[in-house]
Amino acid sequence: xxxxxxxxxxxxxxxxxxxxxxxxxxxxxxxxxxxxxxxxxxxxxxxxxxxxxxxxxxxxxxxxxxxxxxxxxxxxxxxxxxxxxxxxxxxxxxxxxxxxxxxxxxxxxxxxxxxxxxxxxxxxxxxxxxxxxxxxxxxxxxxxxxxxxxxxxxxxxxxxxxxxxxxxxxxxxxxxxxxxxxxxxxxxxxxxxxxxxxxxxxxxxxxxxxxxxxxxxxxxxxxxxxxxxxxxxxxxxxxxxxxxxxxxxxxxxxxxxxxxxxxxxxxxxxxxxxxxxxxxxxxxxxxxxxxxxxxxxxxxxxxxxxxxxxxxxxxxxxxxxxxxxx
Numbered sequence: 001x002x003x004x005x006x007x008x009x010x011x012x013x014x015x016x017x018x019x020x021x022x023x024x025x026x027x028x029x030x031x032x033x034x035x036x037x038x039x040x041x042x043x044x045x046x047x048x049x050x051x052x053x054x055x056x057x058x059x060x061x062x063x064x065x066x067x068x069x070x071x072x073x074x075x076x077x078x079x080x081x082x083x084x085x086x087x088x089x090x091x092x093x094x095x096x097x098x099x100x101x102x103x104x105x106x107x108x109x110x111x112x113x114x115x116x117x118x119x120x121x122x123x124x125x126x127x128x129x130x131x132x133x134x135x136x137x138x139x140x141x142x143x144x145x146x147x148x149x150x151x152x153x154x155x156x157x158x159x160x161x162x163x164x165x166x167x168x169x170x171x172x173x174x175x176x177x178x179x180x181x182x183x184x185x186x187x188x189x190x191x192x193x194x195x196x197x198x199x200x201x202x203x204x205x206x207x208x209x210x211x212x213x214x215x216x217x218x219x220x221x222x223x224x225x226x227x228x229x230x231x232x233x234x235x236x237x238x239x240x241x242x243x244x245x246x247x248x249x250x251x252x253x254x255x256x257x258x259x260x261x262x263x264x265x266x267x268x269x270x271x272x273x274x275x276x277x278x279x280x281x282x283x284x285x286x287x288x289x290x291x292x293x294x295x296x297x298x299x300x301x302x303x304x305x306x307x308x309x310x311x312x313x314x315x316x317x318x319x320x321x322x323x324x325x326x
Contacts, residue, residue: 051243053247079094118134172298213320290312
């Protein structure tokens with residue numbers, strides 16, 4: 001399916017906006033009330049904003065500052081950290097290093113991958129587990145590592161809370177996804193989008209239309225718009241502009257297959273028409289690599305069969321990476 005580059009500028013963003021205060025409360029009624037809002041957003045959109053999420057704005061600002069400094073480094077310094085040299089998929093990804101939309105030009109973005117930093121003698125690293133290993137750190141940016149490690153830890157905690165809310169939204173015990181969250185793969189990705197070229201190639205954009213691979217994605221945006229979400233009701237793109245103090249949350253393919261598509265994994269893309277350099281920081285929560293994702297029985301209607309076979313998290317991710325980096 002072809003997707004036009006322009007969306008209607010008069011369209012408002014209708015994505016739900018959810019206050020997380022109640023979900024972070026010790027009051028079960030408040031947690032259930034927020035979970036109900038999450039469930040509705042997951043069924044209708046697969047995307048929503050959250051606010052009052054508890055992540056320190058000063059930490060977010062430090063992450064953005066270090067991200068800008070990273071991408072301002074000379075090409076030689078960035079390429080010395082090339083993710084191709086890392087068995088754990090950590091490090092720098094050059095401009096047009098990925099193509100997320102089949103048939104479209106490569107994505108007009110550069111990136112940097114980070115995860116939980118594991119030493120070479122860790123048993124998971126020695127076993128060659130997918131996406132497990134040490135990070136690559138830019139030696140010329142002394143503030144980079146402490147900011148990113150603090151942020152990764154804070155985002156892991158927040159996402160685990162959201163997974164508990166997701167369980168409640170499905171009328172499951174809050175601990176239903178605890179095994180999925182245990183020693184979860186969680187990737188922090190720093191992204192830089194140059195402005196959309198005036199003479200762009202047909203179909204060229206910052207990030208091609210795609211769904212995310214894993215569990216939950218929490219996106220921190222700078223002040224420049226660019227994210228667009230597919231509105232399956234109107235069959236058109238809607239903007240998901242930056243809203244101060246919020247994250248954009250979306251479900252990945254793993255949640256869709258877990259719920260037999262009751263909850264949506266929705267197409268989205270980035271077209272940077274702002275005229276400025278755009279930076280964003282998505283946090284991809286992928287789950288425990290050994291965890292088996294099988295259709296949740298309560299998500300099936302009477303007589304309905306699961307649409308997807310059971311799969312481990314690791315097998316699912318390996319296939320997704322194979323497709324987009326072929």
